[in-house]
Amino acid sequence: MNIVGIQGSTWGKRPFFSIMNALGLHSAVLWNADVSAERYSRIHDSGATLFQDGKHIRSIDEARLSRIKYDGSWPHRSIDYVLGDLTREDIDLVVYAPSAVHICNQETSNGEVGKYIKREFPNAKLWFVSHHLCHAASAALTAPFNSGSYLTLDGMGSSTWDFAAGVTKGFENNSIGYFDKEKGLLTNFMLKSGPGENSFGDYYMNMAVQTYDMAKASKIENDMFHYANKEDYEDVVMFSAEGKIMGLSAYGKETDKNPPYTHSNEFALDVFGIDKYDYGTSWINFHKYSDVFDYIRELGKDDAAYYVQKHYEDAIVKWITQLREDQYLTENVCFAGGCFLNVCANSLIKPLFDKTWIPPFPNDSGIHFGAAAYGSFKSKERIEMPANIALLGKSYDDYVPEDAEYYEDFDILCEVIAKAIDDNKIVGWFQGRSEHGPRALGSRSILMSPKRGENKDIINQRIKHREYWRPFAGVTLEDRGYDSPYMLYAQDVLTDDIPAITHEDNTCRMQTVNDELNPRLCALLRKMDPPVLLNTSFNDNGEPIVETPEDAIIGFKKMDIDLLVIGNYLLCN
Numbered sequence: 001m002n003i004v005g006i007q008g009s010t011w012g013k014r015p016f017f018s019i020m021n022a023l024g025l026h027s028a029v030l031w032n033a034d035v036s037a038e039r040y041s042r043i044h045d046s047g048a049t050l051f052q053d054g055k056h057i058r059s060i061d062e063a064r065l066s067r068i069k070y071d072g073s074w075p076h077r078s079i080d081y082v083l084g085d086l087t088r089e090d091i092d093l094v095v096y097a098p099s100a101v102h103i104c105n106q107e108t109s110n111g112e113v114g115k116y117i118k119r120e121f122p123n124a125k126l127w128f129v130s131h132h133l134c135h136a137a138s139a140a141l142t143a144p145f146n147s148g149s150y151l152t153l154d155g156m157g158s159s160t161w162d163f164a165a166g167v168t169k170g171f172e173n174n175s176i177g178y179f180d181k182e183k184g185l186l187t188n189f190m191l192k193s194g195p196g197e198n199s200f201g202d203y204y205m206n207m208a209v210q211t212y213d214m215a216k217a218s219k220i221e222n223d224m225f226h227y228a229n230k231e232d233y234e235d236v237v238m239f240s241a242e243g244k245i246m247g248l249s250a251y252g253k254e255t256d257k258n259p260p261y262t263h264s265n266e267f268a269l270d271v272f273g274i275d276k277y278d279y280g281t282s283w284i285n286f287h288k289y290s291d292v293f294d295y296i297r298e299l300g301k302d303d304a305a306y307y308v309q310k311h312y313e314d315a316i317v318k319w320i321t322q323l324r325e326d327q328y329l330t331e332n333v334c335f336a337g338g339c340f341l342n343v344c345a346n347s348l349i350k351p352l353f354d355k356t357w358i359p360p361f362p363n364d365s366g367i368h369f370g371a372a373a374y375g376s377f378k379s380k381e382r383i384e385m386p387a388n389i390a391l392l393g394k395s396y397d398d399y400v401p402e403d404a405e406y407y408e409d410f411d412i413l414c415e416v417i418a419k420a421i422d423d424n425k426i427v428g429w430f431q432g433r434s435e436h437g438p439r440a441l442g443s444r445s446i447l448m449s450p451k452r453g454e455n456k457d458i459i460n461q462r463i464k465h466r467e468y469w470r471p472f473a474g475v476t477l478e479d480r481g482y483d484s485p486y487m488l489y490a491q492d493v494l495t496d497d498i499p500a501i502t503h504e505d506n507t508c509r510m511q512t513v514n515d516e517l518n519p520r521l522c523a524l525l526r527k528m529d530p531p532v533l534l535n536t537s538f539n540d541n542g543e544p545i546v547e548t549p550e551d552a553i554i555g556f557k558k559m560d561i562d563l564l565v566i567g568n569y570l571l572c573n
């Protein structure tokens, strides 16, 4: 949509067509990890997204630029990055999404956010939009269907306020809603929230941290090396333990020590007792956390992880099935929120509906994206996304690395790389626009052959320095029997020739690509036999994925990667 305006203060001056610039932001305004003693303080995944006239321009998380994993600082680097040649005066609308952390509550209630953003963006209107509405917009407005319902689940969304009393009443932790993009509709209903109630994300995070505490006991000194202090390390564990424990769960089994799914305490009747609440929706009450901590301490780490994952899967499938039966969720449904990074649970949820959609950034990377998309959508813009919805950052096509060999013909470069991978070399792969969201999907990836089982340990020990139990994902062409363009599902492995990416339970987090989504990765895969690669993110443990070619070259040298491909250039270590 173009807005017709009149330049200057005198009516009758030259009319012009201005572009509607909508900026989505997620952060606390006064938090700056560069100068704070603590880097995290529970604020995480700040960043910025720009839409122009409904067309997506760029998105980035601050962490990619500051190089502080999960950075939650005011995203000044991200704002510069997404604005490009625009100035802060060019922004017409800022859509701001707070987090439910202490500093955000303070800043929002004392008016600091409004004052700060008005100073930064003097010509912009300012909208405050809830965290869950942003998650919802990130899913609904990128979904490949026009209308349907959505479910948002995460650890915690925005605070809810008693404005008269000036205090927080609670937090979003699950929401449902409905959308119709043709009609401009996107409605949000916050469901019941409270200690233990429907708190899927909070429950899983707490159980995962406890389980990881058992698993890492002998490893903490080593891991701590990356962090300035113990508090920073613990914050990073809190943000990352869920994925680690999901991987570990495949090594565990059900034991007779597992606690029953029923119990009684001050909150709960029965962990699987479905009751009706708020809008008449069903809800699930989880075990009292301290009871579960007592249970899982008696299990070994593997069985504890199995219990946490299985319990979570059973609960989420039962609850979502009930929501569907009660017609709160429709046949076309979107999911967003950090809970939908759980690829094992996602695979169980998908068959419950005709059509499902999870954006490539279901975590809080989707918040500033959703904020900007919502602002554009509600300004009656038609949302326009690139073909590959995951590639929302910059490309660096003009970059010319030093001491590199240039290949005019990219196909020949792919032949060289395919041969090297077959010789068991490790390859850094830097191509095109950077990915938005937590997964490397072939733009900022480390690639290796999946054909040798020991490659998992080689990459873990030599490159990624991660726990032995964490599986590596794969990527293949879309006609190979898998279906997951954004690496959001765990799927059964169909052949026995890719042991390095076959997890303990015979599944793989396989990404599928085609020429429209990622032509350069397809070109390489077509040179491989079988056309499958181990694909892991281009970063060391504890660091964000690389963003720029310079980041990639630093990582290439530090991580002892054999070869690095940047565009049509090849570098050798």
Ligand SMILES: [Fe+2]
Binding pocket: 131, 135, 154, 155, 156, 157, 337, 338, 363, 364
């Ligand atoms: Fe969230």
